[in-house]
Structures are given as structure tokens and as C-alpha cells.
Amino acid sequence: MMITNVRGEFQKVSGEAVFDPATPEASKVTATIDVASINTREEKRDGHLRSADFFDAEKHPTITFESKRVRRAGDGYEVVGDLTIRGTTREVTLTVEDVTAEHADPWGNRRIGASARTKVRRSDFGMTWNSALEAGGVLVGDEISIAIEVSLIKQG
Template sequence: MISNVRGSFQQVSGEVVYDPRHPEKARVSARIDVASITTNEEKRDAHLRSADFFDVETYPTITFVSKAFKPTGDGGELTGTLTIHGVEREVTLEVEELTSEGKDPWGNQRVGATAKTKILRSEFGMTFNAALETGGIMIGDEIAIQIEVELVKQA
């Protein structure tokens, strides 16, 4: 609640099935190694890995599996099941930008996308907080998620 903290996960894998001729049939699955979290502050990262937050010993992964994609202009709405801390919730990612397919310098076909959503960490069982001397609480409940992906077409 004092300032925004930005972090990222360094180990992410997944699969996207996408045909630009039939975008409504897109399917996405993703798996995140929670222990790979980094906020560029090792003590904070260790605390995030602890039972107070992600509890990586018990819940080592975050997963997302899509259920539907609704194209809207240059992007769309990707709805699916997000599992964090052993709790499943349906979320909708707003795909803000889906770039045109193009060739990279090595001959691979690529397309990029940006997606965003917001979740409440308390809905995923993460409720740790601390009171501030001046009143209020240290950690907000709302988490903004931004995803930047670059997809490489497979043969």
C-alpha cells in the first residue's frame, strides 16, 4: 500500500494453439515455477516463497488453462482457470494486442501478445499482511498481472 512492487517469474512454460483464421478456437495452457519469482530484493523474494505467501514447498506451480477466447478487434478476452496456492478461480485476461505474424531473422514465424488482468490475492488463500504504524495495512489485496508473450510457430 506504500508503493507498487513489480516482480516476474523467470521459469514459465506453456502451449498456445492459435490459428489467425479461427482465433475463437485458440487454446492456452501455462505453467509457472513459483520458486523462480524475482522482485530484485532477495529477502522479499524469500518471503514471497514462504508459507506467508506462495508456500512453494506445498504449491510449487501456478497454472492457467483456457476455456474460451473471444476475439475483439486487435485482441480479445481469454477466459480460463487460474490455479494459485492450490485454489482454482476463473479469470479473464484482456488480450490488448496481438501482433501480425512475421518472420524472425532465423526464419521462424512469430506472433506477440500482451494480456492483463487483476486478481485479489485473498481469493487464492494469500492473506498475510501487517499493520502500519501510521494506520492502514502494508500489502494491498489487488494484484495486477501483465503477460508479455512471443509465440513461435511449430512445424
């Protein structure tokens, strides 16, 4: 909102990452998000976000990401890929930071964790609904900050 930031999350996300720190350019990342799983802790707002005014979950039930290239950037990485929302695909760059060293988890798996960030304009994906505020301006901002926290489990 233009008045205050609203935070939310998608509770159903799946994906796969092929990653080797020695050869990051050979990495691949894919993700699928169930749009209906959005949760901003306000059911009326969540219902509106699922509607045709925003994500249009009935016609476009998933958001997808597919990487095109990965490269080392400072202490982290940049992942460039195609983000598809509401049937519209745009190239985005994820800045990946806070990559942890590989550790054993309590179940015997080897894991690394990381945080990724980017910003997109919702209007670039056809989400243009808004409402004028009495004092001027509009209710919903165009810029959306995306924060991703991942835990990768080593396979094989």
C-alpha cells in the same frame, strides 16, 4: 505494497498456445509457472513471497493457467480460463492486446507477439498475510495486476 507498487516477475515459465486468428474460438492456452523463480529484485522479499505466508512454494511449487474459451474483443481477444495458485482455482479473464502481425525472426521462425492483462485478489487464492502500518492501513494490498508478454512461434 500499500505504500508503493512492487514489480516482480517469474523467471521460469512454460506454456503452449494453439492460435489461429481466423478461428480464435478454437484457441487453447496453457501455462505453468515455477513459483520459486519469483524475482522482485529483493532477495529477502522474494524469500517471504515463497513462504507459506504467500505462495507456499514448498507445498505448491507451480501456478497454472488453462484456457476455457477465447473470443475476439475489439482489436484484441479475451481469454477466459482457470488460474490455480496455492491449490485454489479461480476463473479469470485475460485481456489480450497489441497482437502483432506474423513476422520472421532471425532464426527463420514465424512469430507473433501479444500483451495480456488481468487483475486478481490475492485473498481469493488464500494469500491473506499482512502487517499493520504505523500510520494506519496495511503493508500489502489485495489487488494484484498481472501483465504477460508472449511471443508465439508457428509450428508445422
